[in-house]
Amino acid sequence: MGNDQKQRIAVIGGGIAGLTAAYRLAKQGYRVSLWERGNRLGGQAAAFEVAGGASLEYFYHHLFQSDREIAALIEELGIGDKLVWLPSNVGYFADCKAYPFNGALDLLKLPIIPIHDRIRLGAVTFYLQRVKNWKKFESVTAEKWLKRALGERAYSRTLGAQIDAKFGRYASEIAMVWFWGKIWLRTTSRRSPLDQERLGYIKGSFNTLIDALHDGLLKSGVDVHIGEGPSALNQRDGGWELAFDGRDPEAADAVVVTTPSPILARLVPDLPVDYMAKLQGLQYEAAAVALLELDRPLTDIYWLNIADRDMPFTGVIEHTNFMPSSEYGGKHYVYLSKYLEPDHPYFTMPQEELLEEYIPYIQRLNPAFDRSWISNWWIFRERAAQPIVGLHYSERIPDHRTPKPGLYLANTSQIYPEDRGTNYSVRLGNQIAEIVSDDLGVR
Ligand SMILES: Cc1cc2nc3c(=O)[nH]c(=O)nc-3n(C[C@H](O)[C@H](O)[C@H](O)COP(=O)(O)OP(=O)(O)OC[C@H]3O[C@@H](n4cnc5c(N)ncnc54)[C@H](O)[C@@H]3O)c2cc1C
Structure with missing residues (x-):
């Protein structure tokens, strides 16, 4: 089939699920376009440049040894040597004291x-x-x-x-x-309860994987659009039209949406009531994360669960107690993490105020801490950080095949019974590509 006769598939969302889906579909010979509304690929797993020209995730990331789909994709993309398995070091902070919890x-x-x-x-x-x-x-x-x-x-x-x-x-x-x-x-993630747990990390950050997928897409002829996302998806002539604000529409034979469910509900407001109820019935916790760049370590623990309920953050992830600070020009990086409802003040509070709120509590983690240790800091927030998994969740998950022919959904709310994570977004991408090609093949 000539390139202009190939079936066209538009993938909406350039996170790990969208990138994987686009990669698989392009490999199968479809004419694929990928649309990412943000100004970078990678979604929640993306990284940005920090000290020493190194990259670090906006939100802390590691892999578990059970994360086989993503490990296989990393291998397939020829970057298997970048996946390292390092000892983790977990602690439990209660009554103002950190205890080892390994x-x-x-x-x-x-x-x-x-x-x-x-x-x-x-x-x-x-x-x-x-x-x-x-x-x-x-x-x-x-x-x-x-x-x-x-x-x-x-x-x-x-x-x-x-x-x-x-x-x-x-x-x-x-x-x-x-x-x-x-x-x-x-x-x-460990062989026996007495073994030390090992967690995975991708050298150079998860951007190493995201960039390799991006390269793979470009080599397979995918049209990658960054900073552009449709404002509506309309059924047209047995296929789909992607409508944009301030840009000509694009046609596709099938559309794969990998954004959070409420976005699909907005893009296609005339979906049948039952399916719409599933999309709108799903709720997500948001996340607000402060990332501190320090000139010295804060603690000697990688992952510290906070049990003291008066602390304003609930996890302290000191990335440089996992990957050495030598990878980051000698700087130390600490994430202060909090999951919250989007109407929580921390989700919209000005960044400086949120940092000020946190500072006195950082001293509880290390009484010697002084704000002069901070050489840089950032606040990152994510609206759809964690699907809320309530009772009988399996019955509430919307199908990958929406009721409208040629329209598909693959997002974190469909990951079950496992918890959401990059591995399962790879699995989603793999699965949705198979479903779409099964259907288009039949057509
Ligand atoms: C604080 C935090 C810590 C985490 N830690 C880990 C970890 O340690 N290990 C792990 O494996 N996972 C972790 N995760 C989870 C993991 O990052 C996500 O589950 C995974 O990256 C989700 O990928 P996705 O492609 O399914 O969705 P997303 O990454 O959400 O991608 C969806 C994309 O769609 C785009 N989009 C939205 N609307 C439109 C539109 N209209 N048009 C075009 N594009 C649109 C968004 O900009 C986004 O890029 C963490 C997540 C958070 C928030």
Whole structure:
């Protein structure tokens, strides 16, 4: 088939899912265009330039050893040597003190709950690591199941604090499946509970993968449009028309949307009511992350979960305790992370004010900390950071094939029972490409 006769597929969204989908579809011989509204590719996984000409993610990122789809894609793109597996170092901050939290032995020593609670917590974790049939966890909330299994005190001091930190006002609605998925992921990142966990990172940042995908798209003839996204998708002549503000429309035989669900609802407002209800029924937690560039380390921990409820952030991720600071011209990078509802003041607060709010609490992590250690800082926010996984979520997921022929959806809200992550966006991209080519082949 000549290039002008090939079927045209438009992919909306240039995050990991959209890039992977476009790459696969182009490899299958379709004429593909990719539309990314932002001023860069990579979506939530993108990175920007920091000290020493190095790149660092806007939002902290690592991989688990169970992340096989993304590892396979990295290999396929010829950048397998950039994927490194490094020991992680996790801590737990409670009662103004950081405790190591790297496995069963650390758990047994965790003094914030009595020893019988620690044993119970260990036993519950051990049990969850072995559960394969997650379906039974669809109809019970994590709060209910875990409170029963652990008791109120152990729950609210440990796992409950983490669930509250991630889901805020939605915490008591989260299904046990979500928590099971988290435990399962971490289990597969170490060989035995006594082993140190290893996490993956892409040398040069996740931009190494994003750039390799971008190169792959260009080599396969994909039209990559950065800084341009459709304002509406209209059915035309058995296919689709992408309408833009201030640009001529584009035609496509099929459209793959990889943006958050509410954006599809806006792009195609006449979708049938049932499907629309699914799109609009999905909720997401937002995230506000402060990234500090320091002239020295803040702590000696990579990933510090914050259990003290009066702290304004709930995770401290010191990236340079994972990748060495020598990669970043000797600077140290610390993310202060908070998941929140979009009406939370931190989501819209001026950046300087948010930093001022955080500063006194940074001293709790290291009393020697002085603001003169900060050589640079940034605040990043993401609206659709984490889908809210409520009860019977499997019944609420919109299909990849929308009710309108030739219109497809592949986004983080459809990742289940696993928690969203770059690996699963690669899987989504792979899957949607297969679905589209199955359908177009039949046509
Ligand atoms: C704080 C934080 C930490 C994270 N940590 C990790 C981690 O450690 N490991 C991990 O694997 N994952 C992590 N993730 C999750 C991971 O980054 C995401 O799940 C994944 O990148 C989502 O990719 P996606 O392509 O599905 O969606 P997105 O990255 O959201 O991409 C969607 C794209 O669509 C674009 N778009 C929106 N509207 C339009 C429009 N109208 N037209 C055109 N384009 C449009 C957006 O600009 C965006 O680029 C983290 C996420 C956050 C927020």
